[in-house]
Amino acid sequence: MITMKSPAEIEQMRPSCVLAAETLKMIEEHVKPGVTTDQLNEICHQYIIDHNAYPSPLNYRGFPKSICTSVNHQVCHGIPSDRELRDGDIINVDITTTLDGWYGDNSKTFFVGKPSPKAEKIVRIAKECLDLGIGQVRPGGHIGDIGAVIEEHARKNRCTVVREYCGHGIGRKFHEEPAVLHYGVRGEGVEMKPGMTFTIEPMVNLGKPAIKHMPDKWTVVTRDHSLSSQFEHTILVTDTGYEVLTDIDGEYPIT
16 A cells, blocks of 8 residues: 655654755765774664654664775675775765654765776766656656666666665655666556655666575675665655755755
């Protein structure tokens, strides 16, 4: 069942989305060579707690940390550790906050030091895929519209989309309906209606789409060790288009 949010509920949800975005923006200056992913975790954890919220991944289904940090060929759900970042790495930092019973979720892939041409390409394509997907959000549209445009753009640029993971409804629960696939057919899937809130979070690989789990049972990596990048926002379907609830920089005008 898809949970529709009233205007009053959207206002209650908004602060958590803003905090998630502020946390992601705050951590960017700390992403540099020599810093460990666990240090990034500790900084984000304290920032979220200091803002009277809770880092949603912590203890979620047994996840041991407060954020996810996925480096290079790690696709998603990387567990922060004593791993030091190196010049040329890319890292996706995934932040979800719980504030007053509401969730906000976003992520971004950062460059560590000077990126390689391959790193520049995959990060650019992943961000473009997210932007194109967001552009498909409107009342009367279908979830398949989002996935179709994402997959088409990735393929056009000789990249691939991970199919095993998808965006999701979000609100009073971390994961709600609908599932937002990052591949699909235009006109198919759930019809979008005002008051729906969900994430769009394409995971795009520079090589083949095949993935596997590491022994920690959380970290997902590309089978061919190709670079992978992801970006994510929490989206509201408005009466006339969309609002990106985790956009605090005015990058996405409300439609």
